[in-house]
Amino acid sequence: MMVGVLPGLGPSAGTALLLPLTFGMGPASSIIMLAGIYYVAMYGGTITSVLVNIPGESASVITCMEGYPLAQKGRAGVALGVAAIGSFIGGTIAMIGLVFVGPFVASQALKFGPPEYFCLMVMGMTMVVGLMGKSLVKGMTSAFLGLALSLVGLDNSSGIARFTLGTDYLLSGLDFICLAIGLFGLSEIFLSLEADLHSEVTIPPIKGLFPAKEERPIVAKSILRGTVLGFLIGLVPGTNSVIPTILSYSLEKKLSKHPEKFGTGVVEGVSGPETANNAYCGGSLIPLFTLGIPTSPTIAILLGAFVMHGLQPGPMLFQENPDVVWAVIASMFIGNTLLLFMNLPMAGFWAKLTHVPNRIMFPIIIVLCLVGTYSINNSVMDVVMTFLFGILGYLMKKGDFPIAPIILTFVLGDIMESTLVQSMTMFRGDAVQFVQRPICAVMLLITAAVLVVSILTTAKRRATYGDEEIEM
Template sequence: MTFIDLLMLGFSEAITPANLAFCLLGALLGTLIGVLPGIGPTATIAVLLPITFFLPPLAGIIMLAGIYYGAQYGGSTTAVLVNLPGEASAVVTTLDGYQMARQGRAGAALAVAALGSFFAGTVATFAIAVAGPTLSGFALSFGPAEYVSLMVFGLLAATILASGPVLKAIGMILIGLLLGMVGTDGATGAERLTFGAIELFDGIDFIVIAIGIFGFSEIIANLERSGSEGVKLAPLSRLWPTREDFRNSWGAVLRGTGLGTLLGLLPGGGATLASFSAYSLEKKVSRHPERFGTGVVEGVAAPEAANNAAAQSSFIPLLTLGIPSNNMMAMMLSAFMIHGITPGPTVLTNQPEIFWGLVASMWIGNLLLVVINLPMIGLWVKLLTVPYRLLYPAILLFCCIGVYSMNNRIFDVILAAGFGLLGYAFRKAKCEPGPLLLGFVLGPLLESNLRRTLLITQGDPAIFVERPISLVMLLATVALLGLMILPAFRRTREEAFQEEEA
């Protein structure tokens, strides 16, 4: 069968009333949990997994996939309207999205996010269809040595991404690395920094830290304000982006889509890494980096396109090799297994209707999401007028439910509350928590891959410069370091952030 025949087969499967209904259900559910901070797609899919027993395989998988990419749309809504990441991948969207909302341009931010996501979703779906089997080879050539170099580069880049003094950013990264060390040491089985608490054996959950530092501390900070009347809304002149918004954002959407599609392929990559990277890339290529963080449309368009592209392209290693690249994909793998389907090249040849049906449904799902999100933007914007005394207890409740439901234990909720206080202290000290999160995520990956590399080579570090991908990344790191030390660059960076603060 030719490519067109296969695609037609996929659409004929995806467009049956039942599959269409499950696609819509997944997209709606995804948007809902995306909007609610604290309740993520991983927890939702875990809960719904047993239900897919009773569905035909394709319908179940279509619905679960819809939840995942639907959450990427919904997450941006909360980020823009309440300055809370509805999803981990929407953390950077808060930086410019919320500022846009404060200037009365919430509608434009949401529309750009939705349209950018749709474009990225379309491209990523096409990438799965066309290049899936070939692209997955790229992910495989990423061994432990390549990861080490990528992480080193990522951590250095994080210090540039942060606003404020470099020293503070490095301090935050170090705290993140320290927090990432908590738990059982994978190479020896020894306990580290657990203080004898059994709940810390497996380390601290990303969700606990993210909800604490972003969710709880936001609410604490808002207690300082006297009024409980909600955000003062600037008059919403238009919900549609201006011609200028479109002109400014199309390049960002293109770059975000490309970067997101690539990063989604990497094991351990995915929507969160993609949105962080897209934002820092955008800041670097921009002619006016100093305006980032004040409500520029590129700062919303790029990460939103990137997280949706990555959410979709992370299906490529799963569908073509049966390898889940992140914990979301591990859940999807379970969904396949429940029906006795083993994702991999054999599915592409023996059950093409599964692969192509899913690909086609992804595109349909993205179309549905634009329809769900755009006309309903007015409804979401109304959320802004809900008084804080109603909105914040509700958010607090959802955060607690989300944290508790991960492991069914109250310890995590208390821990998140502790991180809330810490996050508040960081706010007061004007320390941006973004680098902390990145250090927390990348630190354990860096450590375990470094140890793996040296175990495999029996202690010979030459491998880092012998392998081409690793070498290129290390050279890029050195170049970046050189730039940071150069006086001219330092001055520009400082000026940029001074303007931002002013």
């Protein structure tokens, strides 16, 4: 919850910073903790968005547009109430969808061979690069940087050392913990330390958690629409939690009988996006569990956590590690219920965390995460690498380079390499056979379509706004 409340952190940074704490835990406990952070942090950002107009994480920006005006009218409790109820309903239905859709998708994915897996990962990587960020070139640069970093260490096939700079430290490859904490956690903190968020904040009183009787049918419909929208978008690689909230808000405004009231504090402008936000979480777990494909930066970190604990997400996960899968799903149901009944009474307390100056809070977080990084291997080099990746992430964000493609391609790089080698061995070096397999051909066609759409979209933006606004 604190991760979601504090501006500058959010689910991605929170899961990355707390990865070191999972060492010593069992696989199920580790994934449950990180998935819980991912889920609960989504609602944590809602509290400060409504009460003090400060989004705790990016998906909560839309909530500020209606939640804060409601709080100014003395209806902060209603805004938080419909957000919590919508989050509970959307999250629960999404988990039910995971229970029924997940095993079916996994059973179909068992028909995939190495060529299909390779094409699937190429498609997922391309969608992340093509759909995230303004610049296709910058997205591709980040993706290839992640692939290059994944090649550091011993070659799995030949055992030849690659890009080790003659040091034994790099023979085992770069540590995912160092990469994730640096690129997501430290870089966000470095950026946040630039902001001046020390002004006094007045927290409005919280009372009356339920909307008026005439508003309830409107809220119910917005929750239903937000659930479907968020769940479906969660299935698509390259998306993030901001997309379903924006689309849900736009849809509610378009369907409203009084669209002119949006921006002045309407409850469906809170319930719809918040429901879509949490339904997105459940939907995004299906590609992870069944195909081993992360759909967002936070899911990529969860994929890394799976791999670190000796688990391989994909179609065999439901058969080889059903205890982990169903434990995580059950924990999400429990966490969803606790989120509803525990956080509303404590909303005022969590909002007070925004009073702690960044110059005090973030240095403490930096020290704790570096100590956690050191404790994994008792290696000073791990700390140095984490700090270097933090600087790299900071510079990339300042230069508007997306971070998600690096994490995605770093995690998938080793698997992509092995499936490519297996595929080329099957094909006896004839790459043309990729397009002769129907599933591979469809995936490669989608990959090409995403690239074309991304190029055309960028060209249209450039024509509209000029070269100074949009880069190719």
